[in-house]
Amino acid sequence: MKRNILIFIFLILIATSFKYRSKTQAGILDPDSRVFIEQTTTMQNDPAIRTKMETDEIRNLEDLEMKAVTEQDTATLFKLWSENLVVTNPDNSIKDFSAIKMYLLENKPSGNSFNRVIEKITLNGDIAVVMGYETPTVNSPKKSKEIISRRYTNIWMKDGNAWKLTARQASNTLTAK
Numbered sequence: 001m002k003r004n005i006l007i008f009i010f011l012i013l014i015a016t017s018f019k020y021r022s023k024t025q026a027g028i029l030d031p032d033s034r035v036f037i038e039q040t041t042t043m044q045n046d047p048a049i050r051t052k053m054e055t056d057e058i059r060n061l062e063d064l065e066m067k068a069v070t071e072q073d074t075a076t077l078f079k080l081w082s083e084n085l086v087v088t089n090p091d092n093s094i095k096d097f098s099a100i101k102m103y104l105l106e107n108k109p110s111g112n113s114f115n116r117v118i119e120k121i122t123l124n125g126d127i128a129v130v131m132g133y134e135t136p137t138v139n140s141p142k143k144s145k146e147i148i149s150r151r152y153t154n155i156w157m158k159d160g161n162a163w164k165l166t167a168r169q170a171s172n173t174l175t176a177k
Contacts, residue, residue, distance in 0.1 A: 055121050058128045058156055061163055062118060065154075070113045074104050082157065082164035090150050090172040113137045116152075126158035134170070148172050 061080060068076035078101065085097040095103070119132040135149040155167040 051123055054123055054128070058121055058123075058130060058163060059118060061156065061165075062116060062130055062154065065165060066114070066116045072104075074101075077104070080165055082159060082166040084166055085164075086167050088169040090170045128156040128163065130154040130156065133173075148174060 064076065065080050067073070068080065081097060081100075083097050085100065087095050087100060089095060114134045114136045116134045117132045118130055120130070122129045131151075131153050133149055133151050150170045150172050152168065152170040154165055156163045157166040158164075
């Protein structure tokens with residue numbers, strides 16, 4: 001009888017221990033998951049990690065925008081661009097979103113591909129400034145020893161939870177091959 005009572009108490013202790021050890025405040029049964037959630041929450045509150053995550057997000061958006069321009073994917077472009085977008089083109093003309101949208105819908109852009117090199121991304125609150133250069137990847141039929149590349153600055157602003165390209169400035173430069 002004494003032995004049965006000891007076994008019963010032992011089983012109650014094991015069950016109680018398991019209950020308190022495995023269940024978190026969030027109701028998660030796996031203690032390893034709780035640690036992961038706590039670490040993720042801590043990481044999101046760390047300014048350096050949040051900056052790195054936002055920088056990576058902007059870098060991905062830059063790549064997506066470049067791909068959409070190359071593939072003439074206007075649906076993606078119109079999602080990435082703010083309705084307040086203003087662009088200074090390499091020909092020194094200034095266009096707003098409606099003018100660019102009308103141009104893209106009425107004309108077939110050349111679709112030339114290009115490489116975009118990001119040299120600097122600066123985050124300041126809900127504004128991201130991206131600076132770098134772009135070079136064409138399609139060989140020109142001209143046998144020139146110079147190619148036209150451009151310096152650019154893209155300004156992304158947070159609109160709710162999404163980043164939108166809000167301003168762009170690009171200037172052509174001649175680069176010796």
